[in-house]
Amino acid sequence: MKRTIYDVAKEMNLSPGTISKILHGNGNVSQATRERVLKYVKEIGFVADSSARILKAKKSFVLGIVFSDIAHFGLEHPFFSSVLQHFKNYVERYGYEIVFIVNRIGELELSYLKWCKVKKVDGVLIVTGNINKPNIIELVNSDIPAVSVDMVMDNLVTVISDDGMGIEQGVDYAINKGLKRLAAVSGPLTSRAYIERLEAFKWTLGKHGMPFQENYFSEAESYGFNGGYNATKKILENSEAAPEFVFAFSDELAIGVIKCLEDNGLRVPLDVSVIGFDDNYFAKHLTPALSTIYQDKQAIGEAAAKKLLDIIEGKKEEIVKVEKIPVSLIIRESTI
Amino acid sequence: MKRTIYDVAKEMNLSPGTISKILHGNGNVSQATRERVLKYVKEIGFVADSSARILKAKKSFVLGIVFSDIAHFGLEHPFFSSVLQHFKNYVERYGYEIVFIVNRIGELELSYLKWCKVKKVDGVLIVTGNINKPNIIELVNSDIPAVSVDMVMDNLVTVISDDGMGIEQGVDYAINKGLKRLAAVSGPLTSRAYIERLEAFKWTLGKHGMPFQENYFSEAESYGFNGGYNATKKILENSEAAPEFVFAFSDELAIGVIKCLEDNGLRVPLDVSVIGFDDNYFAKHLTPALSTIYQDKQAIGEAAAKKLLDIIEGKKEEIVKVEKIPVSLIIRESTI
DNA sequence: TTGTATGCGTTATCAT
């Protein structure tokens, strides 16, 4: 039942080589037979076997995705899964498919790089900040094309949100509204994004001639609701006067921040304004609807995809190392 | 740099065949050389090339995922992405990896089945209800192992939530609370889940000797917030007395339902109780915190994974066709 | 127990 190019060749009184050229190669074939074969092939629905092609051609048209090693932190992450979705949509338009890199084959454990070699993936997207470092370093320094949507490293092309711009917009807004005691709640500072946001927070304060006060800052011990809640509690405990504004460095944190504020009798936004970061799809449905920094996941995913395909296709020179995608401030109800 | 089993064989004064047997085959090799080779192979980090193996062995250890054709509806879906995450975690423990099925290779469009054949995937997970029908039917009726987490069809093994149980629990709760005018808002009835939930809703009403009233039911024209909002508006318009209870057949719908209710001066839960379905990770953070039916995404993903691997490994007989995973009612603040 | 030879289905080189 299953045909090979040999069968097709026989059926068309041609040689396998000619069929192959027509299907994928760049060889010289007359226009007439090319069309004839293409038509027939379409008719019978023939497609050349993938593994044989990959074996011979050393190109797979598959892109590896490295996600966090932490189980359950991956596809469910609102930001990264959205970026990945857009990445996927883009590359599929160019005939690429995506597969998740795992660090083993059967019983055998292997490094990301090894896996990529064995699978002959054409490139990788590194989606995540929380990673097995040596594994990643080895991969990034190898010859296989790589793009990241979170980390920045030498030799690594990266597409990320313009975190500095987002923080500056938020802080500017607060200050323009006359808010004085500005606090910030960050996720764990092991992640690049949070580090940059914190730096931008300090910088923007400085721009306005305001000092950064340690007691109005707290680094959450985890990413989500609880992290935000506990970090806020700490700020409240450490300062005589409650903040008038809290910049939560993610929307998830913001939920915890707001809850903690309210549990302590502070009204949002009447007593304290809060701004999140990301604009998750549920941010607008919270009560109060969350003011936040919108991250353009589509632009990030697509820019990363474009860059990766460019590198794969050899246009390495024209590519800027780290591209920052603009963000924008969305004011809803959690700010005055 | 890159070694083949030939290289390894030479380096160990053995034949390629022996190396191959040791690595994956079931051939007879002495314990001594087996250990020796295994040790060496581990030392140099040798892994046999994947495409050659697949070509020869006709088994790939990759599982295809068919997601909806609708762009942007996929990885971002809270329910399905969670199920997929757990599925992925499970199969990876058994040496399988997952790849998204696309309906083309390069320029060439092909059916799901064709794609699976060409890629030699060992099995597929069908995650979705909104699908290209003929494509799916062809796939399901083929000889390639398939499991679904949404659709039910002849010849298809399926793992889903016990929708009937969930609806019954919710309705029972409302009736026990003395609520009388029970309404329901469903997503588009093109989806199995919504159809079953509606049937269960009618059935449970019947169980309590209550009639199903058309004016207290509305089928949303879309899945999300807007769908829920507009459907609720319709119910309000079509009935003299507002419902005392609305069963939203998904959490996303529930958000729209609640908003619409409130926009019409109805307080939740004082005037009307609302129950959602799924227990998305943000359900608990809404205001009021959403009462809902918890779906066990982990159990679903893992059961689907286990079944698929069982089928692949030939244990076809012992497998029940459709497995329903228990759900549970979670009462929070949106119900009295 | 180990080695040899052939085939898996392509692609690519070199003739024709």
Next chain:
DNA sequence: ATGATAACGCATACAA
């Protein structure tokens, strides 16, 4: 422009 032929790297039936 087309055809023959040799890899690609592994698995396996068979021989030793």
